[in-house]
Amino acid sequence: MIPFSRPHIDQEVIDEVVATLRSGWITTGPRTKAFEERLVRYCGCKAVVAVSSWTMGMQVFLHWWGIGPGDEVIVPAYTYCATANVIVRAGATPVMVDINPTDFNVSVDAIARAITGRTKAVIAVDVAGMPCNYPAIHNVVAAAGARRLFRPASAQQESLGRIVVIGDAAHSLGATVAEVRTGALCDMTCFSFHAVKNLTTAEGGALCFNLPAAFDHEAIYREFCALVLHGQDVDAMAKSQRRTWRYDVKEPGFKCNMTDLHAALGLVELGRYQGNLDRRRDIFAAYDAAFQAEGWALLPPSVSGTRVSSCHVYQLRVRGATEEQRDAIIQAIYDQGVAVNVHFIPLPMLTAYRKRDYTISDYPESWEKYHNEISLPVYCDLTDDQVQTVVEAVKRAVREILGEGCQGPS
Numbered sequence: 442m443i444p445f446s447r448p449h450i451d452q453e454v455i456d457e458v459v460a461t462l463r464s465g466w467i468t469t470g471p472r473t474k475a476f477e478e479r480l481v482r483y484c485g486c487k488a489v490v491a492v493s494s495w496t497m498g499m500q501v502f503l504h505w506w507g508i509g510p511g512d513e514v515i516v517p518a519y520t521y522c523a524t525a526n527v528i529v530r531a532g533a534t535p536v537m538v539d540i541n542p543t544d545f546n547v548s549v550d551a552i553a554r555a556i557t558g559r560t561k562a563v564i565a566v567d568v569a570g571m572p573c574n575y576p577a578i579h580n581v582v583a584a585a586g587a588r589r590l591f592r593p594a595s596a597q598q599e600s601l602g603r604i605v606v607i608g609d610a611a612h613s614l615g616a617t618v619a620e621v622r623t624g625a626l627c628d629m630t631c632f633s634f635h636a637v638k639n640l641t642t643a644e645g646g647a648l649c650f651n652l653p654a655a656f657d658h659e660a661i662y663r664e665f666c667a668l669v670l671h672g673q674d675v676d677a678m679a680k681s682q683r684r685t686w687r688y689d690v691k692e693p694g695f696k697c698n699m700t701d702l703h704a705a706l707g708l709v710e711l712g713r714y715q716g717n718l719d720r721r722r723d724i725f726a727a728y729d730a731a732f733q734a735e736g737w738a739l740l741p742p743s744v745s746g747t748r749v750s751s752c753h754v755y756q757l758r759v760r761g762a763t764e765e766q767r768d769a770i771i772q773a774i775y776d777q778g779v780a781v782n783v784h785f786i787p788l789p790m791l792t793a794y795r796k797r798d799y800t801i802s803d804y805p806e807s808w809e810k811y812h813n814e815i816s817l818p819v820y821c822d823l824t825d826d827q828v829q830t831v832v833e834a835v836k837r838a839v840r841e842i843l844g845e846g847c848q849g850p851s
């Protein structure tokens with residue numbers, strides 16, 4: 442079976458993890474700090490705090506930003522559940538909006554229409570690695586009308602004076618808009634380093650701060666190091682280095698610090714990340730070349746104007762296929778030993794959100810993209826031969842389900 446995803450674990454990674462185990466320091470310590478510093482340099486942002494997952498990092502951020510009951514956060518309907526779950530967990534309301542006809546990302550016009558006096562944040566999602574149009578989103582939240590409506594409810598919100606723009610960059614490390622990398626494209630960006638992501642630390646994530654000059658990023662870094670560790674103002678490493686035991690907790694915090702064992706993977710992966718991106722781009726190009734002559738194939742964009750994707754997964758769509766036919770095509774692909782996926786089931790179709798009164802018919806573009814989408818594997822260790830096997834399996838499955846000569850309706 443060709444797996445849908447596979448982490449790139451070679452001797453270099455194993456050696457670094459073993460060196461960490463042998464070092465005597467396995468929780469947050471020098472490797473986590475080095476990983477954070479490398480990410481600051483790689484992304485070009487102002488501060489990075491490494492955490493145990495995107496989800497936990499985002500929960501800490503929403504808490505710190507003062508988002509809670511009565512607040513609204515705008516999110517696309519077309520995303521992974523984590524993007525909205527963290528808002529529900531914070532006690533706030535996810536306000537779902539539809540995506541663009543031209544790609545899988547949130548519609549900026551829909552964001553503008555959804556802003557109310559209760560809107561505190563927008564979480565834009567770089568689906569499959571394609572970065573959102575952040576300059577346009579910034580223009581929307583900075584517009585005089587949106588600023589007039591804005592009602593700050595915490596010191597942070599007061600300092601910013603507008604809706605905070607958050608990037609869900611779970612898929613998009615290394616993606617760029619006008620050559621600026623994700624992490625430096627909006628006020629705060631959160632990465633996921635889960636096992637299937639472009640860069641993995643097994644589980645993990647990072648909060649990247651890029652707030653305006655009025656914010657003290659060194660102070661934010663210190664505050665978040667405490668917040669992700671119960672609120673403790675001195676971590677275990679600092680305690681052992683300073684030969685002191687006393688600490689204080691100013692506010693009860695969370696517990697989601699990254700460990701040095703996880704950071705060891707991240708350091709190796711980040712050091713050679715360009716090679717990873719190049720391989721992903723080659724695989725995208727091979728899929729484009731293989732499918733572009735097929736009348737039924739709708740290809741995903743990997744470059745759009747100044748936006749360049751990190752090519753996380755290949756979101757192929759089968760023109761004219763119903764949802765049932767798409768599911769049958771996926772089964773026929775599986776039957777040939779190739780694992781594929783669907784990114785994503787729109788949130789209004791999940792029970793948790795259906796019972797909160799979200800309805801997929803309110804999000805026609807999300808349905809349009811979802812019902813005939815099949816995500817193909819893209820990862821470093823996928824060989825050229827395997828790419829061809831995937832291509833053949835997909836073409837055969839489409840022919841089998843939609844019939845020979847299928848072009849889909851024009």
Ligand SMILES: Cc1ncc(COP(=O)(O)O)c(C=O)c1O
Pocket residue numbers: 493494495496497520521523524566609611612632633634635645646
């Ligand atoms: C778009 C998106 N956001 C957030 C997450 C959550 O990441 P994590 O598993 O690190 O919490 C994922 C994970 O798959 C994701 O795909």
